[in-house]
Amino acid sequence: MPAKRSTTIPAARSATRTAASDTSRRAASTTRRPARSRTRAASPDGATRTATSQPWLHQKGVVIQEFGTVRQFPIGLSYDARMYSCQRLNQTLADTQILHALYKKHHWLMRGATFYQLHLLLDKHADEQLELVDQIAERIQTLGGVAVGDPRHVAEITRIQRAPDGVEEVPAMLSRLLEAHEMILADAHDAAARTADMGDDGSNDLLVSDVIRTGEMEAWFLAEHLVDTPLVQA
Ligand SMILES: [Fe+2]
Numbered sequence: 001m002p003a004k005r006s007t008t009i010p011a012a013r014s015a016t017r018t019a020a021s022d023t024s025r026r027a028a029s030t031t032r033r034p035a036r037s038r039t040r041a042a043s044p045d046g047a048t049r050t051a052t053s054q055p056w057l058h059q060k061g062v063v064i065q066e067f068g069t070v071r072q073f074p075i076g077l078s079y080d081a082r083m084y085s086c087q088r089l090n091q092t093l094a095d096t097q098i099l100h101a102l103y104k105k106h107h108w109l110m111r112g113a114t115f116y117q118l119h120l121l122l123d124k125h126a127d128e129q130l131e132l133v134d135q136i137a138e139r140i141q142t143l144g145g146v147a148v149g150d151p152r153h154v155a156e157i158t159r160i161q162r163a164p165d166g167v168e169e170v171p172a173m174l175s176r177l178l179e180a181h182e183m184i185l186a187d188a189h190d191a192a193a194r195t196a197d198m199g200d201d202g203s204n205d206l207l208v209s210d211v212i213r214t215g216e217m218e219a220w221f222l223a224e225h226l227v228d229t230p231l232v233q234a
Helices: 011-016 019-032 079-109 115-142 151-157 170-197 201-226
Strands: 039-042 048-051
Touching (some): 079 151, 079 201, 115 201
8 A cells, every 4th residue: 555645735835836836846747647636534533634546556666575585484494495495396386387278278279079078177187286376386475485476487497398389189288288297296206305304394295285196196087098998899
């Protein structure tokens, strides 16, 4: 919420202002900020206050925490442990955001006789991955870090290969998703062990109970669609 600004003009300044300076001041003020309607009203304590409901638009600010840094939170974890976990979790977060996007892409582009089943399955997995994205990001914030959020920043960090802009054959779509899963899972196993070594049980729990368990289950459901079984005759 913006700090209240006084609109009162000191009497001495007011008395010495010229019409010309008034005009230039108004012009400059219009350039800086849109005109806002203010009302003066008496509050319950008897004081007269100026109020406005005009939002402060088009604001710019400075970065108040750099990516790759952690703030000190009183959660019983060392700076090194929190820094390490944030770095590992940001990798998982970037890869998981890409996996979520791949699931949506393939949910949309699905083809063939099993279109409807896969269309629904991939959307379910996308929802689950999106839930993970939020959990991982908020774990990073809990540790005092900065979660990667902008998709262009995500693209710089992820190690998952970019899919073609066009449509691949269905088995290739599923293989691509499985490879992304395996990359995330292999990294999550390593990160889980190391974060536990550093004393960060919360990050270990998130990686094992959520990232790994969800990823393994989804990989199973995908892999079963790549078994070449006869549809009609054994
Ligand atoms: Fe959809």
